Amino acid sequence: xxxxxxxxxxxxxxxxxxxxxxxxxxxxxxxxxxxxxxxxxxxxxxxxxxxxxxxxxxxxxxxxxxxxxxxxxxxxxxxxxxxxxxxxxxxxxxxxx
Amino acid sequence: xxxxxxxxxxxxxxxxxxxxxxxxxxxxxxxxxxxxxxxxxxxxxxxxxxxxxxxxxxxxxxxxxxxxxxxxxxxxxxxxxxxxxxxxxxxxxxxxxxxxxxxxxxxxxxxxxxxxxxxxxxxxxxxxxxxxxxxxxxxxxxxxxxxxxxxxxxxxxxxxxxxxxxxxxxxxxxxxxxxxxxxxxxxxxxxxxxxxxxxxxxxxxxxxxxxxxxxxxxxxxxxxxxxxxxxxxxxxxxxxxxxxxxxxxxxxxxxxxxxxxxxxxxxxxxxxxxxxxxxxxxxxxxxxxxxxxxxxxxxxxxxxxxxxxxxxxxxxxxxxxxxxxxxxxxxxxxxxxxxxxxxxxxxxxxxxxxxxxxxxxxxxxxxxxxxxxxxxxxxxxxxxxx
Numbered sequence: 001x002x003x004x005x006x007x008x009x010x011x012x013x014x015x016x017x018x019x020x021x022x023x024x025x026x027x028x029x030x031x032x033x034x035x036x037x038x039x040x041x042x043x044x045x046x047x048x049x050x051x052x053x054x055x056x057x058x059x060x061x062x063x064x065x066x067x068x069x070x071x072x073x074x075x076x077x078x079x080x081x082x083x084x085x086x087x088x089x090x091x092x093x094x095x096x097x
Numbered sequence: 098x099x100x101x102x103x104x105x106x107x108x109x110x111x112x113x114x115x116x117x118x119x120x121x122x123x124x125x126x127x128x129x130x131x132x133x134x135x136x137x138x139x140x141x142x143x144x145x146x147x148x149x150x151x152x153x154x155x156x157x158x159x160x161x162x163x164x165x166x167x168x169x170x171x172x173x174x175x176x177x178x179x180x181x182x183x184x185x186x187x188x189x190x191x192x193x194x195x196x197x198x199x200x201x202x203x204x205x206x207x208x209x210x211x212x213x214x215x216x217x218x219x220x221x222x223x224x225x226x227x228x229x230x231x232x233x234x235x236x237x238x239x240x241x242x243x244x245x246x247x248x249x250x251x252x253x254x255x256x257x258x259x260x261x262x263x264x265x266x267x268x269x270x271x272x273x274x275x276x277x278x279x280x281x282x283x284x285x286x287x288x289x290x291x292x293x294x295x296x297x298x299x300x301x302x303x304x305x306x307x308x309x310x311x312x313x314x315x316x317x318x319x320x321x322x323x324x325x326x327x328x329x330x331x332x333x334x335x336x337x338x339x340x341x342x343x344x345x346x347x348x349x350x351x352x353x354x355x356x357x358x359x360x361x362x363x364x365x366x367x368x369x370x371x372x373x374x375x376x377x378x379x380x381x382x383x384x385x386x387x388x389x390x391x392x393x394x395x396x397x398x399x400x401x402x403x404x405x406x407x408x409x410x411x412x413x414x415x416x417x418x419x420x421x422x423x424x425x426x427x428x429x430x431x432x433x434x435x436x437x438x439x440x441x442x443x444x445x446x447x448x449x450x451x452x453x454x455x456x457x458x459x460x461x462x463x464x465x466x467x468x469x470x471x472x473x474x475x476x477x478x479x480x481x482x483x
Contacts, residue, residue, distance in 0.1 A: 042254030042337035083340035086324030
């Protein structure tokens with residue numbers, strides 16, 4: 001499921017296995033994306049390539065940024081994106097810099 | 098005019114429950130209060146960890162939550178039990194709650210002569226007050242008097258895609274009927290505050306909304322840690338939520354689409370009609386307790402991971418968009434809207450189901466949390482213990 005046409009990610013509505021082809025509705029388009037990894041129910045799949053450091057969108061809004069390059073069909077989660085807000089850890093680093 | 102069946106209080110407030118509430122002013126009175134409740138069926142005690150070694154705004158907050166819970170219109174009568182030497186003033190607390198016109202008794206354990214005598218005295222008072230409350234009858238009152246809190250907790254990806262948008266439909270229905278909705282969880286609008294800010298009715302409200310988010314984020318900076326892991330929690334992350342921004346953007350739809358008329362403080366009295374934002378933590382029990390102290394009659398609570406939470410003086414309606422969890426934890430869930438995700442039910446009809454449930458619960462239908470005796474209560478703190 002894709003919420004907004006600007007989104008980089010879709011949400012899996014059932015458990016999906018590596019090698020499966022996910023059919024994804026995005027507005028008027030029907031995308032077919034081959035899964036490069038297993039993606040569990042409720043988790044996100046990249047519907048396009050995302051470069052390291054780039055914003056990631058869901059609901060048409062920014063939900064974080066990529067921490068490595070992410071390929072279409074990969075699982076998108078805490079291992080490859082980070083939050084931009086509420087980062088007290090970075091505030092500490094900046095204070096010591 | 099649509100009506101619900103409710104109790105009318107001396108000050109004109111309407112209550113959808115008729116609780117006898119036992120309030121310990123301090124942790125030291127908890128055991129006495131718990132014993133009294135064991136001997137007086139249906140009485141509710143709000144035991145807590147606070148009431149002493151507190152100063153300033155932190156002390157005031159504890160007082161306001163205790164007073165607000167006593168003043169909640171679902172409460173018909175109150176017994177305050179003090180130790181006798183704490184910082185929360187039991188007489189001032191009684192006077193504040195008496196402003197509503199409801200009966201309030203107050204005594205302290207040190208004057209009565211210890212736990213056993215305090216329990217006996219409390220049970221005698223409670224039985225007498227309960228007998229009076231039981232004589233009161235529900236009468237038809239306008240539905241527009243209803244105030245409902247909207248909250249999400251134990252969220253997963255289904256919360257943002259199904260249960261929160263469905264709850265938003267029900268929130269709009271209540272506001273269209275002239276009622277009141279309050280949303281809280283300042284933590285969980287971080288990254289989505291710009292969307293809500295566009296809906297603030299005035300520039301002043303917009304500035305206050307940004308201010309409370311900034312204040313919260315500075316606290317996170319002061320802690321020197323990434324929010325992730327605390328919020329989103331380990332359960333949120335297992336459920337597919339990766340960042341606080343993603344969680345927040347899924348959260349905000351639960352309050353519907355109305356203009357935000359005001360931003361109020363934690364546990365502050367919620368004004369009548371329209372949508373309000375209460376500054377509060379995302380923590381489930383602290384947030385719901387703050388809303389109850391602000392005067393809501395009901396809290397609608399969406400969850401994807403599944404949580405049993407209830408509240409001391411307000412029914413909590415549990416709503417989920419996660420079919421698997423609903424089947425697995427059905428004894429905790431009131432409304433299943435997961436068919437939105439299978440495409441077999443529209444968002445509108447799911448919202449209508451929640452709206453129907455709100456009206457039935459207002460009329461007296463017990464929620465699952467009430468049936469199971471969930472009466473969670475917790476006070477948000479903003480200062481150190483001395």
